Amino acid sequence: MDQDTQSQIDRAKELLQELEKAYNDELQAKNVSGKTKNLSQEVLLKVKHLLDQAIYKFFEKHYLPNLAEADKKSAKVYFPIVSKKEDLKSVLGRAKMSDLETNNQGFYNFLDSVQPYNQNYLWLKHLASYSSEKHIRLTPQIKTETRKVTVSRGGGSVSWGQGVTFGGGVSVMGVPIDPATQMPVPNNVAETKVENWVSFLFKSSDVNVLGLCKKSVEDGEKIIKKILEFV
Numbered sequence: 001m002d003q004d005t006q007s008q009i010d011r012a013k014e015l016l017q018e019l020e021k022a023y024n025d026e027l028q029a030k031n032v033s034g035k036t037k038n039l040s041q042e043v044l045l046k047v048k049h050l051l052d053q054a055i056y057k058f059f060e061k062h063y064l065p066n067l068a069e070a071d072k073k074s075a076k077v078y079f080p081i082v083s084k085k086e087d088l089k090s091v092l093g094r095a096k097m098s099d100l101e102t103n104n105q106g107f108y109n110f111l112d113s114v115q116p117y118n119q120n121y122l123w124l125k126h127l128a129s130y131s132s133e134k135h136i137r138l139t140p141q142i143k144t145e146t147r148k149v150t151v152s153r154g155g156g157s158v159s160w161g162q163g164v165t166f167g168g169g170v171s172v173m174g175v176p177i178d179p180a181t182q183m184p185v186p187n188n189v190a191e192t193k194v195e196n197w198v199s200f201l202f203k204s205s206d207v208n209v210l211g212l213c214k215k216s217v218e219d220g221e222k223i224i225k226k227i228l229e230f231v
Helices: 003-029 034-062 069-074 085-094 105-113 119-135 209-229
Strands: 141-153 156-161 175-178 191-202
Touching (some): 003 034, 034 141, 034 209, 119 209, 191 209
């Protein structure tokens, strides 16, 4: 891999580390700041640009020298991300690589294998979707929190999750529940365990922000390295 590409991949990893810290800090503070939104977009955009650059290197070596000037100017060369198998050739055609399957079947098969219509690469569809928001607005994110409380005593236990509320005078396994906090009153009789699961999601979706960014950096690097093997 050339030094410039490697340095950009390293930068994507640095951005991901910054995002992880901001993400975790804001989970503790229960707040979503502009910093987390910006870093999320920067990570995704960086990976998308690297994928585009890698495919352009292939195009530059195998196609550009043989194209007419008009085709050189009109070629739209981007890493193909399509939801339907039959759309891959169309995207490659816009990049003036319509004969790729015939002339370089190995590379075509590789691109075909890393499309969102293959289950392990659905993340590419989300990458394309959220990174393209740069011309409109930063994608807002929402926070979800689920709480599970478990009271254990004598080998038995009772658990309840978010949305369950107790009135005054209620006890669980002999442990009074404070109606103000909806938590068991501290005691020496039973063990109380509270578990919190908190994550940031892209608005109006179930896509985990940090999960998508990690997947994009880690698997994106693998794809980029593989592309450059064909250059």
